[in-house]
Amino acid sequence: MYKLFVSLRYLRSRKISFFAIAGVAVGVMTLIVVMSVMNGFDQELRSRIRGTLAHIVILKGGMYGLEDYKQVIEKAKTFEHVTACAPYVEGPALIKLRGRKEFVYFKGVDPNAEASVGDFESYITPFGNRPDDLLKTHGEKNTASTFGGTELLRLGQGEPEKDPGSFIQNGEQVVLVTLKEWDKISVKAFVVAGKFKSGMYDFDKNYVYIPLAIAQELVGSKEKDAVTGISVKLDDYRYANQVRDKLQAELGFEYYVQTWEDARKTFLTAVMMERRVMAFILFFIIVVAGFNILAILTMIVLEKSKDIGVLKALGATTRGIMSIFLLNGLLIGSIGASVGVAIGLSIVFRINWLENFLYNATGWRPFPPEVYYFNQIPTVVDTGSIIFTAGIAIASSVVFSVYPALRAARLDPVETLRYE
Helix, strand or coil: CHHHHHHHHHHHHCCCHHHHHHHHHHHHHHHHHHHHHHHHHHHHHHHHHHHHCCCEEEEECCCCCECCHHHHHHHHHCCCCEEEEEEEEEEEEEEEECCEEEEEEEEEECHHHHHHHCCHHHHHHHHCCCHHHHHCEECCCCEEEEEEECCCCECCCCCCCCCHHHECCCCCEEEEEEEECCCEEEEEEEEEEEEECCCCHHHHHHEEEEEHHHHHHHHCCCCCCCECEEEEEECCHHHHHHHHHHHHHHHCCCEEEEEHHHHCHHHHHHHHHHHHHHHHHHHHHHHHHHHHHHHHHHHHHHHCHHHHHHHHHCCCCHHHHHHHHHHHHHHHHHHHHHHHHHHHHHHHHCHHHHHHHHHHHHCCCCCCHHHHCCCCCCCCCCHHHHHHHHHHHHHHHHHHCHHHHHHHHCCCHHHHHCCC
């Protein structure tokens, strides 16, 4: 019992010990805040990427090489966990709108089928559109409809829901120019029938939706009734790899079957590596706090050498003296980790309020929506990561207290008390 009493007394007697606690707290707090934000970004990005892609995509050699797509769809629907399929035609094009020309990708879809495999309907609903609106024709020439991404149709600053005047309006005509059968140019006019907003800047800036049949005419695959690929939706994405492998085995090597994670593997791997590198770098804050603990406890050992000699003279064992300073490290780490977790969680839960306060006070926004394309800073609190971070901080504090504990335990009571 005396070990804990002496350990607490040493901590209270040296106010510099609170700096060691503060160092651990800052390290733990920083790791919790940064990792929660990084986890939030990762989850939100995955959700938005997933919204623009189906669970599984079936492709074939060549951009428009899937000629027997109806048979493939019928075959895919017989597989367990497959709930819906939708064909699509996708390719590059130049678009002319209000005198300016942009490089874009068009995606020809059956709007109702597309809505059944992805988030297409949720992208257009905020603007008063329904999937069937894409199939409407306009004027005497029966001009086809198109849905453009909000960033592609942007004319000025503002949000499409609040500032519709900052975007190209419905009813305006645009022109798509693309290659037809690889050696001809195909030009076709469309009427803007609506907008979509996926939350992914690149997709909203570079994509337009057009009807599937019109897309087949544009690229010259109408006669062959060919498409670029087939989107497949599952009842549970956990079975994606299993269904992918079964479809690949059934369809043969001519087809390419991949999940949306396979299609965006490079990007997702980069995000994962960024999270790990960030955590590794920030971990050194805790290491620095550990060296701070080592220095402070070593200073206490030097100052309290007479007290240590008295304790040894009274019968304290070497293990008992070591325990006093190891308890110092444990207490510093435990208190610091607890304070860091409390402050870190408080910041995470109020981070958007803090950002708005900072923006209103200084005009500076740490996470501008126009850059990150998030209306709010996404955060995900992972209990396991918090426990791991706090555990590492406490363990590190104990490890860095071993040297001063050994130094204190090796003090010779005769030498320390000789001149007292």
